[in-house]
Amino acid sequence: MANMQCIKGFEQFSKALEQFPQNVARNVMRTALRQGAELLHETCKRMAPELEKEDKRSKGHAVPGRLKDSIYHKLITELSNEWMQTYYVGVRRGQKSEQVKVKGGKVLNLNAYYWTWVEFGHYYVPPRTSQQKEFYSEKRFNAAARMTGMAVWIPPRHFMRDAWTLSKDAVMDVTIRYMEERIPREAKKLGLNWKPS
Known part of the structure; x- marks a missing residue:
């Protein structure tokens, strides 16, 4: 006949195990991916071509630096859950008249509706x-x-495609390094003993 033993603290351990994936998704994966997205975002901005001088015929539509200012990164909450986090790095586009802002006394349109013309010719x-x-x-x-x-x-003057090609390894390294550092700390917060292999 087998000896029956009472495992103490099993309830707390079980709760910690249930909470662990949520904490990792919210605190670790989201931040790790944001760091990767920020790195890709900066590379895209650096590689985006810039208009040398304002074209008088464009009536304020073609402004130097608008393409760089239109590049953004964003967490897509609808596509994110405790198993997957989704970030988007793209160029804000739309109609010529949308999203107007005043910068240094000038009215600027923040949309680079023409970015596909630059990227693909x-x-x-x-x-x-x-x-x-x-x-x-x-x-x-x-x-x-x-x-x-x-x-x-x-x-074409590829800048989005070239930015991804140039920085994808660095983006993965930043993301993985952050996760390797943070997951053991997240486990320790819940009282789990985490020893990476």
């Missing part, structure tokens, strides 16, 4: 003359300009 079509406006809609004129060779292909 685009055709430049010269503006229509008044006579061409009578006969062509803008869409038809653009199509005709491409077919006739009036449109000029502007090659």
